[in-house]
Amino acid sequence: MVSNDEQAGEAIGADISGSRMLDAYDRIKLAILRGAFAPGARLSQVKIAESLGLSRTPVREALRLIEKEGLVSSRRGRQVVISTTSMADLDELYALRIKLDTSTVRTSVADLDGADMDEMRDCLARMEQFASPENFAEFDAAHRTFHMIAIRGAGPRHVEYSAKLNEHAERYRRIYLGQSNSYEQSSAEHRAILAACDARDGGLVSYLLAEHYARIALTIIAQIEPQFEPRLVRAAARVALDGKEGPTRKSETEKMAARSGEGF
Known part of the structure; x- marks a missing residue:
């Protein structure tokens, strides 16, 4: 049986993880919208995580949300491509x-x-x-x-x-x-x-x-x-x-x- 302390710890851990993902989402999306990355540019999830000072997991989840909005697309080798303007x-x-x-x-x-x-x-x-x-x-x-x-x-x-x-x-x-x-x-x-x-x-x-x-x-x-x-x-x-x-x-x-x- 899971104790109350263990449940609280899991909840806090989830909140921190979610906060990091949302932070990554906001920062990456803002950079894309402001033209920091050229349309069609290829980005590495590893390098994005390093530049943000985060692990790959919140960056990967943030990029999935951004991909659903059509601003990026995923490629093999953990590469992300900035959607082109058309x-x-x-x-x-x-x-x-x-x-x-x-x-x-x-x-x-x-x-x-x-x-x-x-x-x-x-x-x-x-x-x-x-x-x-x-x-x-x-x-x-x-x-x-x-x-x-x-x-x-x-x-x-x-x-x-x-x-x-x-x-x-x-x-x-x-x-x-x-x-x-x-x-x-x-x-x-x-x-x-x-x-x-x-x-x-x-x-x-x-x-x-x-x-x-x-x-x-x-x-x-x-x-x-x-x-x-x-x-x-x-x-x-x-x-x-x-x-x-x-x-x-x-x-x-x-x-x-x-x-x-x-x-x-």
Whole structure:
């Protein structure tokens, strides 16, 4: 019969092991998303464990989780290959973001309160403060939070899945935001989204997000592989924008964005 002390020891050991695995997961995933490893690069589990100061077991388990998310693939000889970026992957990723986030904000925006709006304004201010390629990490941290605020009232499952899509999009945002002039367009679009959230207009926020996501995806494709046809993004955007195009809607958006800018 196992004693209480033995049970406690086993539980503590399991907690420590799980903590090490999660630490390895967070650190490896962050390095991949931030471009520390080139797409297609081969990594050794042994070397990763050595660099993290961990045993191979938590690293192996962490890599299994990361592999399920599609960021790496395993090869023989305990090698790990960083998944390559591709226009097909970008097309699927941004189509999913358009479908999920634009449908979610239609209802979640109505529940935003004053504290939420203050947080969004603070995020936008930080995004504009760090609007340059050399400050990408600071910009993107505020950028991720900005977009999550508008949907977090939809529930934990929506938030979790949207956050993962947002994370995976980081590798592509780095491509898009590699040029300093892209930040000016980004600022204008985020100001418009903020103004629509402040008006609690979920339909307009949905419209603006669809345009924002689609434009980023199409811009990257035009830069890297202009012959690629982003059919998934185009189809998702058509659905999200149905019945909301036209000069009247555009004029309304521009006026709201201009009013939003008065506070900065």
